[in-house]
Amino acid sequence: MQDYFEKEKDNMLHLLERIVNIDSGSYQKAGVDKVGDILINEFAQLGFIADVHEIPDKGNNIVLKHEEATNPSILLIGHIDTVFPAGTVAKRPFTVEGDFAKGPGVFDMKASHVMTLYALKYLISQNNDAYKNVLIIINTDEEIGSISSRELIVATAKKVQYVFIMEPADLAGNVVTGRKGGGKFFVKIYGKSAHAGVAPEKGASAIQELALKIVALHELTKKEGIHVNVGLVSGGQSVNTIAPFAEAGIDLRFETQEQGEFAQAKILEICSFTETPNTRIEISGGITRPAWKTDERQNELLSFMRDAASEWNIDLGSTYSGGGSDGNFTGNMGIPTIDGLGPRGGNAHQDDEFMVISSLNERGQLLVKVLDKINKRN
Structure with missing residues (x-):
């Protein structure tokens, strides 16, 4: 098996280069769909049939199932959207430097799709029918909370016994067995403009009100298991004008569902009124991913993988991660879920993101072995 992955190394890197060199940010539908179409064609050559779920304003979600499969018990999930804006590929396309591949989304998580494809190719080449025991979801909006794909993920996961999230592994090769839950909230504050020098008393500062909200929101982080971060702020009209408008984006993380529900209620309460006269506030958003904690069935699957x-x-x-993934959904449902099965690397969402090329072999073999052992056990 090791020789197989080594022999296919150049082919894997060629395919990886093709899909990395396509801008596919979450809101870039044309690019995301182009990556999806390439993968559909690659899997079709192995006999996998694509069920495409059309999304008008984002990439189409895809479910892959082999034409000979009847009742697969394993679901593999991976996303093809990235966090990078249009034009990123032109600035820093796919490159190889020694044992490292670089480029937007190479680690998070386009390399995982290439590795998955070649793991299934190997099983087919060996007449090992474990490939018939697999369903695959290619998700197109994971980086923005899997808004359009969550319903599909949950419905599909109910049909299987095990879920593997093909997110990348860290440099040490750890898999992920639990993740914090998360939420996103967006606040808009409306005030009244006035000249800051001539008649400031006629204005109502939205920025002042937002500042008060930020302090109160960050105080929630003192509660056990909860972290609130106001990560985006904007507002104002000019430096010498009382600000008529301000807005902010709020990130929430929590370790248990109870903590998440408490924090959400507090955020909504804080943003339900204003303290600055003649201002008003609007808030939208909520919990986007539930908390995922390790349980007995989870530990059994991890032991099996070890x-x-x-x-x-x-x-x-x-490891346990503060970041979210589609594993939050399936793990929270009580379905045995292991995350982080993809290749090793680091610096996700950064300009110097990288993937360790030799780990395509190492992690590909692990995936093959796990799929084979589960298939034989069933």
Whole structure:
């Protein structure tokens, strides 16, 4: 198996270059769909049939199932959208430097799709029918909370016994067995403009009111298991004008559902009134991903994977993450879920994002072994 992945290395990198060199930010529908079409065609050559779920304003979500499959018990989930704006590929396209591949989305998480494809190719080449036991969801809006794909993920996950999230692994190769829940809120504050020097008393500062809200919102972080961050702010008309408008984006993280519900209620309460006269406030958003905590069935699946990894003398570590993924949905549902099965690398969402090329082989073999062992057990 190791020889197979080594032999296919150049082909994997060629495909990876093709899909990395397409701008596919979450709101760039044409680019996201182009990446999806390439993967649909690649999987079709293996006998996988695509069920395309059309989305008008974002990339189309895709479910792949082999034409010979009857009742798959494993769901693999991965996204093809990135966080990068249009034009990023032109500035820093796919490159290879030694054992590192670089480019927008190469690590998070386009390399995972290439690795998954070639793992299934290997199973087919060996007449190992574990490939028939797999469903695949290609998600197109994970980076903005899986808004359009959550319903599809939940409905599909109900049909399987196990879920593997093909998000990338960290440099140590740890898999993820739990994640914080999260939410996004957006606040708009309306005030009244006035000349800051001539008649400031006629104005009502939206920026002043927003500043008060930011202090109160950040105070929630003192509560156990809760973190609130006002990460985006804007407003005002000019430096010598009382600000008639201000807005902010709020990020919420929590370790348990109870903490999340408490924090959401407090955020809505804080933003339900204003303290600055003649201002008004609007808030939208809410919890986007539930908290995912490890349970007994989860630990059983992890133990099973560690047994598979030990056959290559790999000590498979696990970690808990503050970041969210589609694993939050399936893990919270109680379906045994393991996240972070993709290749190793680092610096996701940054200009120096990278993927360790040799880990395509290492992690590809692990995926093959796990799919094979589950198939035989079932």
